[in-house]
Amino acid sequence: MKMKTDLNDLARRVREAARALAPKQTQFLADLIAIRSYTGEEGPAVERTLRELRAIGCDKVWQDSAGNALGQIGHGQRVILYDAHLDTNQVADAGEWPHRPLEPVIENGAMWGLGASDCKGGVASIVYGAALIKALNLSGDFTLLVMGATLEEDAEGFALRSLVERDGVRPDLVMLAEATDLTLRRGQKGRCEVRVRVTGRAAHASQPELGENAILKMMPVVAALEGTNQTLPVSAVFGPGKQVVSLIEGPHTPNSVPSWCEVTVDRRLVPGETAESVLAGIRAVVEPLGATARLPDQPVLTHTGLRLDGPCYFPGWLLDEAHPLIASGQAAGAALWGRPPKVDVWRFSTDGAYCAGMANIPTLGLGPEEEKYVHTPEDQVDLNKLNEAAAFYALLPFFVND
Numbered sequence: 433m434k435m436k437t438d439l440n441d442l443a444r445r446v447r448e449a450a451r452a453l454a455p456k457q458t459q460f461l462a463d464l465i466a467i468r469s470y471t472g473e474e475g476p477a478v479e480r481t482l483r484e485l486r487a488i489g490c491d492k493v494w495q496d497s498a499g500n501a502l503g504q505i506g507h508g509q510r511v512i513l514y515d516a517h518l519d520t521n522q523v524a525d526a527g528e529w530p531h532r533p534l535e536p537v538i539e540n541g542a543m544w545g546l547g548a549s550d551c552k553g554g555v556a557s558i559v560y561g562a563a564l565i566k567a568l569n570l571s572g573d574f575t576l577l578v579m580g581a582t583l584e585e586d587a588e589g590f591a592l593r594s595l596v597e598r599d600g601v602r603p604d605l606v607m608l609a610e611a612t613d614l615t616l617r618r619g620q621k622g623r624c625e626v627r628v629r630v631t632g633r634a635a636h637a638s639q640p641e642l643g644e645n646a647i648l649k650m651m652p653v654v655a656a657l658e659g660t661n662q663t664l665p666v667s668a669v670f671g672p673g674k675q676v677v678s679l680i681e682g683p684h685t686p687n688s689v690p691s692w693c694e695v696t697v698d699r700r701l702v703p704g705e706t707a708e709s710v711l712a713g714i715r716a717v718v719e720p721l722g723a724t725a726r727l728p729d730q731p732v733l734t735h736t737g738l739r740l741d742g743p744c745y746f747p748g749w750l751l752d753e754a755h756p757l758i759a760s761g762q763a764a765g766a767a768l769w770g771r772p773p774k775v776d777v778w779r780f781s782t783d784g785a786y787c788a789g790m791a792n793i794p795t796l797g798l799g800p801e802e803e804k805y806v807h808t809p810e811d812q813v814d815l816n817k818l819n820e821a822a823a824f825y826a827l828l829p830f831f832v833n834d
């Protein structure tokens with residue numbers, strides 16, 4: 433690590449350069465917002481990001497097999513990945529939006545538009561973090577990868593998993609640029625879906641006594657699942673896990689005794705729970721009542737045409753408070769803003785479900801976006817914070833210690 437005075441001087445230079453690049457960064461964000469990029473349809477937004485990664489002078493720019501946009505700076509030992517996703521959730525009712533979702537507008541120092549706060553503001557920050565490193569001709573013993581990720585809204589972590597496991601790019605550290613209002617995040621709750629099924633025997637509804645009604649068989653199962661809510665694992669940071677029966681299905685034959693019934697259980701996980709532990713817990717409750725439980729597959733199709741279907745399981749994670757990456761993030765923030773950013777956890781799920789939750793890669797979050805605007809018609813990101821986040825991302829690799 434360099435001397436503290438050197439680093440403070442570096443922070444000053446990075447901020448100055450960030451100001452100078454602000455118009456280009458703002459334009460890039462506006463261009464991204466204007467491109468519709470629902471999950472699985474990110475192609476044009478990926479193209480636009482690749483173009484920007486080339487323009488800022490990345491040493492290597494490519495699209496990986498899952499269709500993520502990637503730029504690389506440097507060839508050093510430590511591989512640091514910055515991840516922000518390009519896909520947005522869908523607009524339910526454009527009439528509720530004060531500005532048209534795909535027509536970016538600047539108002540009161542913030543840029544409004546679909547995905548501004550989730551997560552295109554993050555993409556514009558990490559790309560311009562890399563741009564600053566290039567503009568100032570900085571280098572160190574690191575390889576910086578900047579990723580405009582796909583598929584996050586529907587299947588967080590699946591595209592990142594493909595980069596690591598299919599394309600063989602394994603970072604040593606991951607920084608996520610989801611909404612944090614320039615503070616740090618060291619974890620999140622997880623989630624998974626479990627399907628619980630009972631079978632009965634079909635019969636004509638005029639003679640129900642000849643059949644076995646799967647709906648009636650499911651009733652005690654639902655009650656038993658509801659009864660376990662107080663016994664789920666508890667985390668000191670996140671509180672208790674949660675479980676709700678969220679969907680019920682059966683054959684669409686109103687004039688027959690139903691031969692099967694299936695419910696979906698939405699489960700919110702605390703760090704440490706695994707797919708196996710969740711399934712074992714649910715099976716212990718439902719199997720004595722004649723039901724089976726399984727983890728369904730989530731269907732996932734990339735914009736490049738690759739199928740990435742996988743278990744509907746997104747584990748929670750929590751980086752240890754004493755992990756050096758947290759101190760690095762705080763020191764980089766302090767060099768820029770005079771005091772270390774506070775450290776919290778996310779209430780929502782991110783790509784960290786894979787990198788931290790499954791691949792055990794130390795992961796931290798910081799982004800310019802504010803959680804209160806995520807998935808709302810007030811979707812926006814403060815342009816000053818956008819610029820500050822880019823400075824943070826340019827600086828962080830020089831604060832990462834062994």
Ligand SMILES: [Zn+2]
Pocket residue numbers: 517550551584610
């Ligand atoms: Zn997001």
